[in-house]
Amino acid sequence: MSDSLEILLTNDDGIDSTGIRALYDALSEHADVTVVAPTDDQSACGRSISHEVDVYEHELGFALDGTPADCVVAGLSALTPETVPDLVVAGCNEGANLGEYVLGRSGTISAAVEAAFFDVPAIATSMYVPVGDISFAEVELETADFAEATRVTTYLAEHALEAGVFDHAAYLNVNVPVADGDPAPIEITRPSKRYEMDAERDGDRIRLKDRVWESMDPEKIPDPDGTDRRAVAEGRISVSPLTAPHSTNHHELLEELADRYHDRAGIDDRRD
Template identity: 40%
Template sequence: MTRPHVLLTNDDGIDSPGLAALYEELRAVADVTVVAPADNQSGVGRSRSRAVDVDDHEWGYAVHGTPADCAAYALRGLEESFDLVVSGCNLGPNCGEYLIGHSGTVGAAVEAAYLGAPALAVSAYHRADFFPPDGITFDVPATVTRELVERLPGSGVFDAADYLGLNAPLEAHGDLRVTEPLADYDVEVREATADEREQHEGAIRLESDYWDRLDQPDRYPTLERVAEPYPAWSDRAAVVDGDVSLSALSIPQEPVHAHAIDDLVATYNAEVSVRAPAADDD
């Protein structure tokens, strides 16, 4: 059987231990080319650059740009073909509709999907500390990813989905669960405190609450403390339970057709007069 060719990227940067763990694990089942950001690009979503510098790397290429830049450069700029794009392994979970859109890890997968390549975005979480503590390895999520990558060819998954979102624990885990991203976003706007102003962070704070607007004393609550609000089908519930969350997703901006839109357009055309006059037949 021909080994698949995997494009490996991320948003934590090419020197990230999460990317190194995936590289070592995936090489057992695939040919792997790394095209990853030269430095940390967390939280940039699907931002793209118009021009980037690219350096050679022992595993492939380091791009001075965003994760989406990496996917675009590899899929359109290299004289190679890829069977799958894997983005990760991200430092921290990517759960919920808003956070998924905010993630550079997912952004690379979305860019790949737009360019016609199947993709898998991989994120790692730690149930007790939210973000992985120092010294912990990415061996478990890397192994989960390899097991999935081995089973994806011929599965028909990408006949239905454009890309997959995976959240795997850093330690022993439960089942692999089919999930959906939870829609749970709000933002708090307030004046900065004196301490925040001293840090030159701006006079107004715009704080997104990715964790369901719970009144938590610290910025990143532990996952067990926020378990109650999440429905069982959601990616966040799977993460709280210590399971592996797998969401099959399509690229965004799909058109929606509704009678209300038809009615709005018809009313506008009938009632609004500030439009260019019809062309004169003469």
């Protein structure tokens, strides 16, 4: 990684989280890193955007009273040096971001998508944390737990740009296991299509449950080979190359439906 490489680093867990500090320390050894991150936890906020946010100086860079998308817009437009950063890195998120359905929900991934609209390549890094019988809020992570995440993110930041990876992908969704001795192998994956959201009513309250996490046993997981969820459950690093903005699927059936609407409404759709 060249010392001249400019990286904008953000997250959705908040600027004081262990994951962003771990990535900052690792990336700063080889690149000029500017941190612009939310002041507090913004998990699952998607690409929510604000019209005006307060900004504060922080020992790592800048903290915003806003979302990850706010941080990318502010970082790329107002808070970085005169040159546009070469790369945006989001993470490391405490908890995995796996499957198609999280792509519009995760603040970590949404930061990467926001960067894509600026034509800046991005890496979103998240860490799968098996919790067993305790709640996720009870999990305490230390810097050493992020060793896998910092190792692979630093490697991709160092090599993906020069290898031309981002000529074919707008961003990389990277999910890693918790560091546990030997480095894990990388698998290039696609997002799982599995979706098992559920809701239950209890009087005046509704409880929403993401049931996909109930089936992460590598011996029983139903996600097929090649998917991000299976790779992570089996202890590998998942790297999914993804595109943004999303393309449209133009097809004749919809054209025919539009023509029938014009006929019914009496619209002359002739174009000069």
